[in-house]
Amino acid sequence: MREAVMAALSTVNDPELHRDLVSLGMIEQATVDSGVASVKVNLTTPACPLKGKIEGDVREAVLAVPGITRVDVTFGAMVRPPAQPALPGVKHVLLIGSGKGGVGKSSVAVNVAASLARDGARVGLLDADVYGPSVAHMMGQGGAKVTANAERKMQPIEAHGVKFVSMGNLSPAGQALVWRGPMLHSAVQQFLKDAAWGELDYLIVDLPPGTGDVQLSLTQTIQVTGAVIVTTPQDVALIDAARAIDMFRKASVPVLGVVENMSYFVAPDTGHTYDLFGRGGSRRLGEEYPLLGEVPIDIDVRQDSDRGTPAVLAHPQSAAAQALTQVARNLAGQVSVRSLAQSLANLPDQLTVV
Ligand SMILES: Nc1ncnc2c1ncn2[C@@H]1O[C@H](COP(=O)(O)OP(=O)(O)OP(=O)(O)O)[C@@H](O)[C@H]1O
Known part of the structure; x- marks a missing residue:
């Protein structure tokens, strides 16, 4: 009967x-x-966005086998590495970028990292936004200092199940950081290569906004799996997001998807939905870039960041947290699709996206 199953x-x-x-x-x-x-x-991936569907389909197919009266479905997960892993021990490096500042790129990076870790993945978070490092604060570790381990490697700080390194944990708070191109390059390289990341499924990199030296340096020196663009829906943000997409395209970095942040607002008193900036505008960036999620404006996202616990953990039931969780799972799904497409030679070129 096993053969029939x-x-x-x-x-x-x-x-x-x-x-x-x-x-x-x-x-x-x-x-x-x-x-x-x-x-x-x-x-x-442990953050599989279609786990429920797979479970239902397995159950239905096996129950149709004559003689089967019950099906117990359990899950394991193993993130498949790309053909060429980015760093020793690190399977996938995922860049989180934006065309302009203030669109919520760091908030998305922190919540995606925490969500993937909660789902069971091994996650690192590198704050490469050297001009305005905010990850340490958002992870509730603003006062912590990065130390060196016995091998003289930087020991990432751990919070909410995520290992992270941020310039915010190297320089005194409130001190302006003045960087020139070569210094930026070496700082980011050190964060990448001289930190004791250990074994990671995903290393999320919070880039500075725009299309500058850090982005170029990163895409030229390591094999990244892909980039995510965070934008808000209004035209001015979309123009800059398109520029960021173009930069990644020229650097041969696949754009794994777009996140529309501050997509809409639901008034807590009336329940009315307001599309403050024109929800859905990011679809105009092109059909080929999957929309990983639309995240509403939610006071909890801001307050939870300020208090140092990502909204996906502090308020998991809120609409914003659920959208951010979906973003993380859709992103993990995109990574899986690409890795499998690489490893299975005869897969069709056109893979559908979530
Ligand atoms: N969906 C949201 N709802 C409410 N507040 C948000 C949301 N997303 C981000 N914010 C808030 O907006 C501000 C800017 O967000 P964040 O620092 O993540 O943006 P950024 O794009 O990384 O900015 P920068 O370019 O300065 O690095 C923060 O105070 C953050 O808490």
Whole structure:
């Protein structure tokens, strides 16, 4: 009967890859005992956005096998590395960029990192926004100092399940940082290569806004998996976001998606939704860039940042936190699609996106 169960599983497609779970090597275990099938599915990320759908499809297919009366589905996850891992021990480097300042790039970076870690991934966060490092404060570690370990490597600070390094933990608070191009280059390289990141599934990099030296330096020296562009929906922000996309395109860095932050506002007293800046404007950036999520303006996002706990952890039920969680999972889904596309030679070129 196990063969019949495997045959049934080979009819279940991964919704993103349009390949069946058996040939994708995602069935870690399938056993049958007195009509009860136990199936363990090995996902390509613990933050899989389509876990519920996969579970439902597996259940339906296996229950259709004659003699099966119950199906127990469990999940494991192993993030597949790209053909060329970015750094020793670090599978995927994901850049979070924006065309202009103040659109919520750091807030998205911090919440995405915390959300991926809560889902079970091993996550690092590098604050490469050397001009305005805010990650330390948003992670509730503004006063902490980065130390060196026995191998004289920078020991990342750990908070909310995320290892992070920020200039905010190296320089005194409130002190202006004056950087020239070569200094910037070496500071970011040190953060990347001289920090004891250990084994990471995802290293999230909070870039400075715009299209300057840090972005170039990063894209030229390590193999990044891709970039995410954070924007607000109004025209002035979108023009700058398009410029950032163009920079990544020229540097051959795949744009994994766009996050529309401050997309809309729901008045807490009336429940009315206001599209303050023109919700959905980021779709105009082009069909080829998946919209990873629309995050509303929410006072909790700001207050939680100021208090040092990302909104996805402090107020997980709020609309903004749920949108940010979805952004993180959709991003992890995009990374999985690209890694699998790389490793499975005969996958179709056109993969659907979440
Ligand atoms: N969805 C949101 N709702 C409410 N406040 C938000 C939201 N997103 C960001 N903010 C707030 O807006 C301000 C700017 O956000 P953030 O620092 O993340 O932007 P940034 O793009 O990284 O800025 P910079 O370019 O200065 O690095 C912060 O006070 C943050 O708490």
